Amino acid sequence: MAENNFPPLPAFIPLRPCFYQDFEEIPDQHRTMCKRMYHLWILNSVTLAVNLIGCLAWMFGGGGVTNFGMAIIWLILFTPCSYVCWFRPIYKAFKTDSSFNFMAFFFVFMAQVGISIIQAIGIPGWGVCGWLATISFFGTNIGAAVVMLIPTIMFTAVAVHNFYRGSGGSMSKAQEEWTTGAWKNPHVQQAAQQAAMGAAQGAMMQHSDSQYSSTPNYNYDNQM
Template identity: 80%
Template sequence: MAENNFPPLPGFIPLKPCFHQDFEEIPDQHRTMCKRLYHLWILYGVTLLVNFLGCMAWMFGGGGVTNFGMSLLWVILFTPCSYVCWFRPIYNAFKTDSSFYFMAFFFVFMAQLCIAIIQAIGIPGWGVCGWLGTISFFGTSVFASIIMLIPTLMFTAVAVVSFVVLTKVHNFYRGSGGSMSKAQEEWVSGSWKNPQGSTAQLSTPDYDNTV
């Protein structure tokens, strides 16, 4: 079994990496898309961190502490959870041609897309800047609102890119003959646990010109 190497933790931290990640083990025809999904996860994590700073400016500008506290919770929980819950499934799906992992990705990533849209809208009290919170705060503090606008734009970009990516992966999967029944067969047989036991044999489209 390959040694875990992700996340790449500094030596002084008394913890070990939890996952093995090596894009060279992803088939060539899927590697570009898999890397772009990884970059999308990084973008989402950075967006949550920038949102934390935006909510800090919001708080110092007179917006209260609720959003600041919630924004910290978003960073702590959703950065690792998004990696585990939707990036690892699609990584394993491309690695093993597993319908089960594709279905797991679609289920979680659709929820991720909805969350990104809500974050872009920016409902006050949810710990995200967003359009509603940013626009309404311009009358209180222009400086803080300009800082809040940065994560708002980033959340919007994440939502748009997530929709495009979800559409492309779904079209590819359905075009390759994947289906819910194949995922159910893998679940019943347990073949999704075995990288060599996958039932879904996917076609090999060219991702070079996709998102």
């Protein structure tokens, strides 16, 4: 069995990697897409790190320490959680052609869309430099607000992109199938895989010159 190699931790840290990750074990036809989803996870993580800097400027500009503390929690908690909850499922789905993992990715990625929208809105006290927090702070400290504007734009780009490419009518149908157990049907599994593939491809539209299909939908007329 291959030795775990992710995350790649420095030797002086007394912790061992928790996962094995090697894109060479992904089939050729899915390897590029899997790498792009990994880059999307990195983008989300970088955005949370930049948000921490924005909240630091917010604190020094007179915004209090609550948002900075919450920003630390966002970064520490959601960086590993997003890796485990939606990148690992899509990685395993591409690796083994698993319909269950495609479905798991699809549901969690929809939650990621919702979180991205909340972050872009930027409710004060929630630890994110969104539009409400940033615009309201321009009247208090322009310098700090300009720094806050950077993660605000990043959150907005992620939220808008994911919303238009990853949501839609297929979500309610997917929820119904999950609760009723219909996902066990081979035809529904194939539809779920296609929907998740569409979400994955849509999520990477801004990182590729290639054109992918738009919102994923279940086509019951052809599958049933």
